[in-house]
Amino acid sequence: MNSDLPELFHNKNFRHYWIGQIASSFAFQMLSVGIGWQIYDLTDSPLALGLVGLYQFLPQLLLTLVVGHVADRYNRRLICICTRLTMAFTVGIMAYGNLTNSISANMIYVCAILLGTARAFELPANQAILPNLVPSELLSRAVSAIASAREISVIAGPALGGVIYLLGPTTLFATSMSCFLLSCTILLFLQYNFVVKHKAPINLEHLLGGLRFIKGNKVILGSVSLDMFAVLLGGATALLPIVAKDILHTGPWGLGLLRCSPAVGALLMSIYLARRPLQHSVGKIMFAAVAVFGVATILFGLSSHLIFSMLALVLLGASDMISVVIRSTLVQLETPDEMRGRVSAANSIFIGSSNQLGEFESGVTAAWFGVVPAIIIGGVGTLAVVGIWMCLFPALLQRNQLENDPESKTN
Incomplete structure (x- = not known):
């Protein structure tokens, strides 16, 4: 079983x-630490943290139809390179703002919009390119391997970002910019010849193709919407700067440890899934994983000690990784290649909603009810979503395997 990893x-x-x-x-994980700490340091406002997430999400929402079409019509490798260059430029603006002492909350908000716009184009292209690089029988392992790579950086990025921030935000943003540029350079060596199989007319029906496909496939609709609402309600990670500073009474280093903790759990789980991919009862496993995510969120909200908080976040990250691998694999396996850009763009809205919009929701509820009640309410809401979705999407609950389950498309 493990022999597929060397082949990959x-x-x-x-x-x-x-x-x-x-x-x-x-680059992005270090950037998240820098932006989160600096915006809270400048404003001392939970709502400001939420606004950063909202400003990153809005471009993804507004550009959904356009970016999916672009990913299906143009070279996906080139799109990834151009968008990461844009992100490097944007981070460079923040580095310059700190270097000249002209940084402000409004400058960070503008940069958040630019980052959100670049990621709106990058995400569908980046997701859609993977099935073109590996055979379908290795796709589940490839998804897990990519998730492992992401979590390695999520572990090291925030922790190192917190340490680098001690040298000054300028140093942190310059380091993040360098990593984006390195990524662009590496992608230049990727041998990928994109060919458009057929150029469908550009009309509203074509642009809405991704959303229509997801709506018509109850398994995919259930999995992406479950992930969206669960993480939307349980987005406690948006409040980590406040938890680190006001509840756990640590500095940027403590924020870095908290940010990397979910990634520790996710990395361990992704390594396990890469070696032992899910074979049976994937629907039930996904619902159980999201329920554990909700419980871990509640435990994190109740904690007042750094170590216990980190352990709760490790559990949170491990359970979330199970959901991510199942959802990502289902979406890629059941989507025709000529539609992967538009479906991935629509899927990105669900992902963006659960992350950036979830950060806004967490910031608002924290401003209304306080940080600890907001986190606990989010965890309880996640458990409620699991129960409701088990009733609304029985096809997903009964899904047995990741592939070769054609009856799920019509249930």
Whole structure:
């Protein structure tokens, strides 16, 4: 079973893609620490933290139809390179703002919009390119391997970002910018010839194709919406700067440890899933994993000690990784290649909703009810979503295998 992993990494294109993902994710995770700490330091406002997430999400929402079409019509490798160059430029603006002492909350908000716009184009292209690099029988392992790469950077990125921030935000943003540029350089060596199979007319029906496909496939609709609402309600990680500073009474280093804790759990789980991919009862496993995510969120909200908080976040990350691997594999396996860009763009809205919009929701509820009640309410809400979705999407609950389950498309 494990012999497929060496075969996967013997693929030169996949190796380049994998390393490029590490560099890009490393850059973004360090950037998240820098932006989160600096915006809270400038404003002392939970709502400001939420606004950063909202400003990153809005471009993804507004550009959904456009970016999916672009990913299906143009070279996906080139799209990833251009968007990461844009992110490097944006981070450079923040580095310059700190260097000249002209940084402000409004400048960070503008940069958040630019980052959200770049990621709106990057996410569908980046997701859609993977099935073109590996055979379908290795896709589940490839998804887990990419998830491992991302989590390695999520572990090291925030922790190192917190340490680098002690040298000044300028140093942190300059380091993040360098990692984005490194990712672009690595992707230049990716041998990928994109060919449009047929150019469908550009009309509203074509642009809405991804949303229509997800709506018509109850398993995919159930999995992506379950992930969206669960993480939307349980997005406690948006409040980590406040938890670190006001509840646990640590500095940026403590924030870095908290941010990397979910990634520790996710990395361990992704390594396990890469070696032992899910074979049976994937629907039930997904619902159980999301329920554990909700419980871990509640435990984190109740904690007042750094170590216990980190352990709760480790559990949270491990359970979330199970959901991510199942959802990502289902979406890629059941989507025709000529539609992967539009479906991935629509899927990105669900992901963006659960992350950036979840950060806004957490910031608002924290401003209304306080940090600890907001986190606990989110965890309880996640458990409620699991129960409701088990009733609404029986096809997902009864899903047995990741592939070769055609009856799920019509249930």
